[in-house]
Amino acid sequence: xxxxxxxxxxxxxxxxxxxxxxxxxxxxxxxxxxxxxxxxxxxxxxxxxxxxxxxxxxxxxxxxxxxxxxxxxxxxxxxxxxxxxxxxxxxxxxxxxxxxxxxxxxxxxxxxxxxxxxxxxxxxxxxxxxxxxxxxxxxxxxxxxxxxxxxxxxxxxxxxxxxxxxxxxxxxxxxxxxxxxxxxxxxxxxxxxxxxxxxxxxxxxxxxxxxxxxxxxxxxxxxxxxxxxxxxxxxxxxxxxxxxxxxxxxxxxxxxxxxxxxxxxxxxxxxxxxxxxxxxxxxxxxxxxxxxxxxxxxxxxxxxxxxxxxxxxxxxxxxxxxxxxxxxxxxxxxxxxxxxxxxxxxxxxxxxxxxxxxxxxxxxxxxxxxxxxxxxxxxxxxxxxxxxxxxxxxxxxxxxxxxxxxxxxxxxxxxxxxxxxxxxxxxxx
Amino acid sequence: xxxxxxxxxxxxxxxxxxxxxxxxxxxxxxxxxxxxxxxxxxxxxxxxxxxxxxxxxxxxxxxxxxxxxxxxxxxxxxxxxxxxxxxxxxxxxxxxxxxxxxxxxxxxxxxxxxxxxxxxxxxxxxxxxxxxxxxxxxxxxxxxxxxxxxxxxxxxxxxxxxxxxxxxxxxxxxxxxxxxxxxxxxxxxxxxxxxxxxxxxxxxxxxxxxxxxxxxxxxxxxxxxxxxxxxxxxxxxxxxxxxxxxxxxxxxxxxxxxxxxxxxxxxxxxxxxxxxxxxxxxxxxxxxxxxxxxxxxxxxxxxxxxxxxxxxxxxx
Numbered sequence: 001x002x003x004x005x006x007x008x009x010x011x012x013x014x015x016x017x018x019x020x021x022x023x024x025x026x027x028x029x030x031x032x033x034x035x036x037x038x039x040x041x042x043x044x045x046x047x048x049x050x051x052x053x054x055x056x057x058x059x060x061x062x063x064x065x066x067x068x069x070x071x072x073x074x075x076x077x078x079x080x081x082x083x084x085x086x087x088x089x090x091x092x093x094x095x096x097x098x099x100x101x102x103x104x105x106x107x108x109x110x111x112x113x114x115x116x117x118x119x120x121x122x123x124x125x126x127x128x129x130x131x132x133x134x135x136x137x138x139x140x141x142x143x144x145x146x147x148x149x150x151x152x153x154x155x156x157x158x159x160x161x162x163x164x165x166x167x168x169x170x171x172x173x174x175x176x177x178x179x180x181x182x183x184x185x186x187x188x189x190x191x192x193x194x195x196x197x198x199x200x201x202x203x204x205x206x207x208x209x210x211x212x213x214x215x216x217x218x219x220x221x222x223x224x225x226x227x228x229x230x231x232x233x234x235x236x237x238x239x240x241x242x243x244x245x246x247x248x249x250x251x252x253x254x255x256x257x258x259x260x261x262x263x264x265x266x267x268x269x270x271x272x273x274x275x276x277x278x279x280x281x282x283x284x285x286x287x288x289x290x291x292x293x294x295x296x297x298x299x300x301x302x303x304x305x306x307x308x309x310x311x312x313x314x315x316x317x318x319x320x321x322x323x324x325x326x327x328x329x330x331x332x333x334x335x336x337x338x339x340x341x342x343x344x345x346x347x348x349x350x351x352x353x354x355x356x357x358x359x360x361x362x363x364x365x366x367x368x369x370x371x372x373x374x375x376x377x378x379x380x381x382x383x384x385x386x387x388x389x390x391x392x393x394x395x396x397x398x399x400x401x402x403x404x405x406x407x408x409x410x411x412x413x414x415x416x417x418x419x420x421x422x423x424x425x426x427x428x429x
Numbered sequence: 430x431x432x433x434x435x436x437x438x439x440x441x442x443x444x445x446x447x448x449x450x451x452x453x454x455x456x457x458x459x460x461x462x463x464x465x466x467x468x469x470x471x472x473x474x475x476x477x478x479x480x481x482x483x484x485x486x487x488x489x490x491x492x493x494x495x496x497x498x499x500x501x502x503x504x505x506x507x508x509x510x511x512x513x514x515x516x517x518x519x520x521x522x523x524x525x526x527x528x529x530x531x532x533x534x535x536x537x538x539x540x541x542x543x544x545x546x547x548x549x550x551x552x553x554x555x556x557x558x559x560x561x562x563x564x565x566x567x568x569x570x571x572x573x574x575x576x577x578x579x580x581x582x583x584x585x586x587x588x589x590x591x592x593x594x595x596x597x598x599x600x601x602x603x604x605x606x607x608x609x610x611x612x613x614x615x616x617x618x619x620x621x622x623x624x625x626x627x628x629x630x631x632x633x634x635x636x637x638x639x640x641x642x643x644x645x646x647x648x649x650x651x652x653x654x655x656x657x658x659x660x661x662x663x664x665x666x667x668x669x670x671x672x673x674x675x676x677x678x679x680x681x682x683x684x685x686x687x688x689x690x691x692x693x694x695x696x697x698x699x700x701x702x703x704x705x706x707x708x709x710x711x712x713x714x715x716x717x718x719x720x721x722x723x724x725x726x727x728x729x730x731x732x733x734x735x736x737x738x739x740x741x742x743x744x745x
Contacts, residue, residue: 198634199634199635200634200635200638200639202633202634203610203633203634203635203636203638203639204450204610204639205550205551205572206550206551206569206570206571206572206573206607206610207550207551207570207571207572209634211634275551275554276550276551276554276555317527320527320529321527321528321529321555322528322547322549322550322551322552322555323549323550323551324549324550324551324570325549
């Protein structure tokens with residue numbers, strides 16, 4: 001690879017709190033050689049130059065909650081279609097969920113998907129393995145062996161371990177193997193058959209609600225166990241205001257853990273479901289406006305560390321059903337950044353907070369060598385036009401499944417170019 | 430793509446009756462007035478009209494039903510329509526066909542009206558988006574049962590002469606009841622004071638925001654009531670998960686001669702049926718001709734459904 005430079009660009013690197021005009025020099029190995037105001041068109045010599053007037057350079061995004069269809073659900077999404085979708089949204093690394101068929105709960109399945117990802121994926125894949133065998137919540141997986149083979153953490157993804165004894169043992173044993181526990185926080189019994197937030201909207205639509213307490217009770221339990229064992233823990237997809245007060249309680253007591261929120265819960269609320277729009281059937285469900293505002297506040301107060309797309313491709317057939325029967329989840333990897341920028345444009349969050357929650361924070365949590373524009377980091381870079389208006393159309397979605405929750409939504413801000421290991425892999429022009 | 434094209438080919442969506450929430454007060458009054466004519470007609474020996482000659486009505490019932498299904502069937506037949514009943518609960522759906530596919534199949538037979546009952550809330554709405562005939566919701570999940578509310582209003586009007594200003598208490602399993610929801614919307618629009626009474630485990634979240642007062646004590650809730658609407662209590666909800674037992678429920682939430690004393694002296698009892706005698710209502714009280722207007726409700730049902738069919742098919 002030849003050396004190249006991105007010049008005349010606003011560099012935002014949250015890891016080092018940098019927000020300045022300058023340029024980025026990329027070396028022959030596809031790494032960042034240097035970035036800063038001293039890199040200009042004039043002083044980089046005779047190499048390929050990308051002049052990005054008025055644009056922003058950010059580290060390629062890390063999406064930490066992504067469902068790929070391989071193996072078992074290839075018709076919903078495969079590594080190739082996922083890569084195309086991701087790169088168009090500036091995402092260069094993804095953390096994938098083990099909810100495949102078969103489940104990624106053993107070394108050979110993990111090996112298989114690592115090889116598939118190596119051969120078919122353009123973007124970087126960081127797989128999580130299951131927390132319990134066959135995600136049944138009964139027996140813990142081989143954390144040690146799976147760690148050796150490259151699992152970046154352990155989660156039951158769509159499911160939550162219910163049994164307190166099992167969870168106690170998981171927290172205890174995971175400590176030995178320095179394993180990261182990622183929990184989807186929801187009580188099965190309290191959320192049983194629920195399809196929507198419990199409240200006026202569920203009453204009006206006649207749908208079974210999922211109360212906020214279903215989330216809080218598990219979060220509370222897990223943090224108490226964490227306090228006993230001090231293992232590595234990440235609470236996935238906080239969705240209610242009351243959960244944040246639990247997070248705050250434990251953070252004030254210096255308990256170390258991280259949390260994430262889905263971009264959907266930051267941008268939409270239960271009223272958006274209107275008359276049974278199944279594309280907005282999500283898990284956790286869209287909550288009240290009060291909850292949404294609290295989540296934004298939580299992001300600003302660092303009670304929430306990471307924003308995820310919760311990219312869950314579903315074919316149209318699984319959505320063209322009654323709300324009760326329809327599959328939950330939305331495709332969202334390619335709109336993650338643009339939707340997050342809405343929070344900047346409506347003055348809810350600073351640009352730095354948003355980018356940090358999509359780059360350096362997840363990189364730190366999962367130990368991924370990405371998420372910064374510092375020297376020697378791989379040159380995974382997204383060039384962003386902060387103000388460009390566009391409209392999400394189903395037909396333009398690159399993901400294999402078109403189940404976006406925000407069809408026809410007007411957004412501001414779009415990725416123009418994406419570099420991966422120094423190569424230009426997506427160009428909007 | 431084929432689906433898309435078909436959708437575009439539909440020029441104007443035909444009128445539907447999906448829920449009381451979508452109706453204007455004018456439409457409601459029109460239905461009630463028109464029902465009155467059919468009440469008269471139904472009491473004559475010659476009941477058959479030719480208003481809907483040549484029209485096809487399909488009753489698509491995914492949930493079993495006796496009174497609603499027969500009521501809709503009679504209503505259609507008395508207006509002269511060709512009526513077909515499809516009991517889907519034990520056919521195509523079991524073979525894996527989706528609601529939309531079943532609907533598209535029926536749609537291809539060019540019905541003029543589809544009457545649907547389904548266990549999922551929103552099923553009628555979904556259906557109405559996919560077919561190009563009128564759709565009547567005969568009960569979807571726990572969301573709405575508009576013709577039941579209309580017939581209840583009609584019954585009250587016949588018996589009390591008015592609805593405005595009356596105190597109506599709806600008692601029992603409000604949470605799982607589509608009848609309760611439709612009645613709350615309708616009676617509120619017509620100016621009644623609506624109360625709901627039941628154990629808090631069977632009360633939906635934020636119910637008071639729908640414009641009702643909620644009570645967990647039957648005696649308090651029944652105070653000065655003009656109309657007492659009892660709801661069916663499903664026995665599978667009485668196994669300790671929502672209420673401790675049938676006998677505890679009967680003691681505190683069933684309507685009997687003692688509790689009814691709190692209501693007005695001329696208070697009337699309604700029930701959408703089927704009734705669980707001895708569970709939600711004292712069996713003698715249910716048959717008390719001075720109190721119970723449950724049989725009148727069934728009579729009004731046919732007339733109201735005739736009015737709805739006429740409105741949707743003839744006054745587009």
